[in-house]
Amino acid sequence: MSLKPELYIGLMSGTSLDGVDGVLVDFAGDTIQVQQHATLAFPESLRAEFLALNTGTTDELHRAALAGNALARLYAQVVAELLARSGKATHSIVAVGAHGQTVRHRPRDFDATGYTLQINQPALLSELCGMDVVADFRSRDLAAGGQGAPLVxxxxxxxxxxxxxxxxxxxxxxxxxxxxxxxxxxxxxxxxxxxxxxxxxxxxxxxxxxxxxxxxxxxxxxxxxxxxxxxxxxxxxxxxxxxxxxxxxxxxxxxxxxxxxxxxxxxxxxxxxxxxxxxxxxxxxxxxxxxxxxxxxxxxxxxxxxxxxxxxxxxxxxxxxxxxxxxxxxxxxxLQVEATAFAWLARQAVLRKPIALESVTGARGARILGAIYHA
Known part of the structure; x- marks a missing residue:
């Protein structure tokens, strides 16, 4: 008897700043089967903007907000490509895991908690795709005393x-x-x-x-x-x-x-x-x-x-x-591993499964990671 598909999408744009990798993953029966992969290069202007935001620039709040919008639109293009290649309908996807673009990572600095900042616009991504989006995976671990990374x-x-x-x-x-x-x-x-x-x-x-x-x-x-x-x-x-x-x-x-x-x-x-x-x-x-x-x-x-x-x-x-x-x-x-990891992390959040990272990040205990933006 075949199992009903349990489909998630994972999106990753990493520190290399080369572009977005996306995967469509089926977790039916707790197996992990990547069904489709798509990638989209960053426009050079957006890559340069992320580099500038990483090192410090002028008018950062304004520029970061617009960069988040631009990234969400790239993410949405990758999602659309995954659906087109797979023939899957929007309603068949449980959720999208979108990590965002890390531009600052200072755990435990300044006030013993520090901060980590991933530029993203998950509300816009949910609006563009018509899907639930899980984002902001690092901040709960940081709040629990952890480094917020690595999460994979x-x-x-x-x-x-x-x-x-x-x-x-x-x-x-x-x-x-x-x-x-x-x-x-x-x-x-x-x-x-x-x-x-x-x-x-x-x-x-x-x-x-x-x-x-x-x-x-x-x-x-x-x-x-x-x-x-x-x-x-x-x-x-x-x-x-x-x-x-x-x-x-x-x-x-x-x-x-x-x-x-x-x-x-x-x-x-x-x-x-x-x-x-x-x-x-x-x-x-x-x-x-x-x-x-x-x-x-x-x-x-x-x-x-x-x-x-x-x-x-x-x-x-x-x-x-x-x-x-x-x-x-x-x-x-x-090139599919990290995107698949964020599909997996999105699923853990949707299922309300805490992730134990004490021995990895130093967090005080297992926590549910990620914030869900409902379509």
């Missing part, structure tokens, strides 16, 4: 966890984060941000080649790692912090990179800096695995970084003989 480790456990197998999941988006499904000491789950992923790589590549990203890491592969620069970057205090910890472009931005470059006297060809940034991402990711998941047999890699062959090779070389594989080998292509 429980989904990683639900999708990639295999009984009796020591697995870790590494997401390399703009920022990299690690999920340890069976951490040492018997903790149920461990997850945290490792540090930069693609954000510095993409920004440096764009400014020197005009290309949005280093395709397969080929430009980095043409350069040489600069040991003095790498040593200086690895001295960043964030890397030595114990979990729970999270970060973003608030720390790892072009100004941070320029400071490292200014304090390094060795000659710096652009391709050598790219090679060094690639090695930085590889080291902080691999060292996080070695430190916090020494017993893991397999590292599953997702996000855009999984498509960077040079980066994957460098991570694998540092972790040998552990297996380093793409999430596609486990049934979910790298």
């Amino acid at each position: 480790p429980p989904f990683h456990a639900a999708f990639f966890g295999t009984p009796g197998v020591n697995t870790a999941v590494l997401n390399i988006g703009g920022i990299s984060n690690l999920t340890v499904l069976r951490p040492p000491g018997g903790s149920a789950l461990l997850g945290f941000d490792c540090g930069p992923g693609n954000a510095l790589l993409d920004g440096w590549c764009a400014s020197h080649t005009g290309k949005a990203y280093d395709d397969n890491g080929s430009w980095a592969a043409s350069g040489q790692v600069l040991p003095a620069l790498l040593e200086r970057m690895l001295a960043e205090p964030f890397f030595a912090l114990a979990p729970p910890k999270s970060t973003g472009r608030d720390l790892f931005n072009r100004e941070w990179l320029d400071r490292q470059l200014a304090q390094t006297t060795s000659p710096q060809r652009p391709q050598d800096v790219q090679a060094t940034l690639t090695e930085l991402t590889a080291q902080v990711c691999a060292d996080s695995v070695l430190r916090h998941a020494p017993g893991c047999d397999t590292l599953v890699v997702c996000g855009g970084g999984a498509l960077n062959g040079c980066l994957m090779q460098r991570i694998a070389a540092r972790l040998a003989p552990k297996a380093v594989i793409s999430s596609e080998a486990r049934g979910l292509p790298p």
